[in-house]
Amino acid sequence: MQALLDINGFYANAELVFDPKIRGRPVVVLTNNDGCICAVNQAAKDAGVGKKFVPYFQVKEDLQRVNAVVRSSNYELYADMSRRFMDTCSRFAPNSHIYSIDECFLDFGSSHSAPPEGWDAYGRYMRRTVWKEVRLPIGVGIGPTPTLAKAASHAAKRIEGFNGVAVIDSDHVRRSILSQMELTDVWGIGRRLAARLELLGVKNAWQLAECDPGWIRKQFSVLVESTVYELKGIKKLDWDEVRAPKKEIYSTRSFGQRVMDKASLRQAILTHVGIAASKLRDQNSLSGHMVVFGANSPHDNAPYYSRSFTHKFPSYTSDTTLLSAAASRLVDQIYSRGIRFYKVGVGLLDLVREDTYQRDMFTINKDKPELMACLDKINGRYGRNSVFVAGQGVEQKFSMRREFLSKQYTTRLSDLPVIKCK
DNA sequence: TCTGGGGTCCTAGGACCC
DNA sequence: TCTGGGGTCCTAGGACCC
Structure with a gap:
């Protein structure tokens, strides 16, 4: 049970x-x-x-x-x-x-x-x-x-x-x-799936539980199929899967006030790099791929602006300084004069486990694991942001309202x- | 005065390459 | 003369969760 x-x-x-x-x-x-x-x-x-x-x-x-x-x-x-x-x-x-x-x-x-x-x-x-x-x-x-x-x-x-x-x-x-129970009360069934299920005549959680799993898989996906099995009392979710390391890690936040200058945008994005990288090291992973994005507010009276750019690392890394350098270059692409930035963020993708990753002998490894371990230890003891990459800005001015x-x-x-x- | 959350996973579709 | 396949990478955005 x-x-x-x-x-x-x-x-x-x-x-x-x-x-x-x-x-x-x-x-x-x-x-x-x-x-x-x-x-x-x-x-x-x-x-x-x-x-x-x-x-x-x-x-x-x-x-x-x-x-x-x-x-x-x-x-x-x-x-x-x-x-x-x-x-x-x-x-x-x-x-x-x-x-x-x-x-x-x-x-x-x-x-x-x-x-x-x-x-x-x-x-x-x-x-x-x-x-x-x-x-x-x-x-x-x-x-x-x-x-x-x-x-x-x-x-x-x-x-x-x-x-x-x-x-x-x-x-x-x-x-x-x-x-x-409504369909949307079921774990894993959101608004859209519920609407599609209703079109097929499935109206509530009990009717979903009574569906043929194979048919559900054809109409939807293996995820919905698992939900049907689980509703029947057949266990499909496994904590080992839930506990598995994340495949993507994001840090994103909307600003307390709109941001319009490139220097501030850069500091905000590097702050997100710091947060995401620390989560990455927490789960002992390395990232091969980073995405940086920024947007204005869809509620502002201006044309919608949203850009995202990725960087592929020559060698998988979890080093905040290397991630920051790459992110900093992407900021130049995201920034655009006159845009009132409302939200920015960083995603670390293509994650691999550090202990099984085979390093490439032809790529110079610039990671500084001792420095990162030291940084994590200090921040763990004295609080997040006790030590950080200077590019994040010493004023730490992006405090929330x-x-x-x-x-x-x-x-x-x-x-x-x-x-x-x- | 002005104001609208954050995170993870997945996929469609365009661009480009051979 | 006109036509044609398959793979990978990237961006955008959908869908779900709390």
């Missing part, structure tokens, strides 16, 4: 943990640069301001009207709360897998035998324990495959009667839950909550 534990409205509820004054009020959290709403608590949903990924400025007045608390994304806080949540989760099962910042899969192995108290009771125990230790509300979904565990967790939160825990352990329950930022309650000494006793 598999379990999925996921935090309800994670960022919004994380804001409540160390700030008792705002409990009970609607809370919404904004994305980078305070652009869109990305997380909401139950009170915000109840107040009718719970829609995600709408631009903040469009709903600002609605939020004021219901006296909502608005917060910028406090990643320092969320990352630490996520770590605490994952720590607690890892005690519940022999194997756990961190799927995203607020979701943890637990693998109870091939045995279908329930714990002595039964799956439902165990699910409630896990939920209670996370609340007790981390003060975050979660949903628990349990089922024979990851996709069904995900469906159960959907039911735990959205279908009345489950109260936070749902277990798919019989065909009867499987049918009942899937019949009440975070107007409504809460404190770093758990990671900065001066921000520790204080309880005063009389």
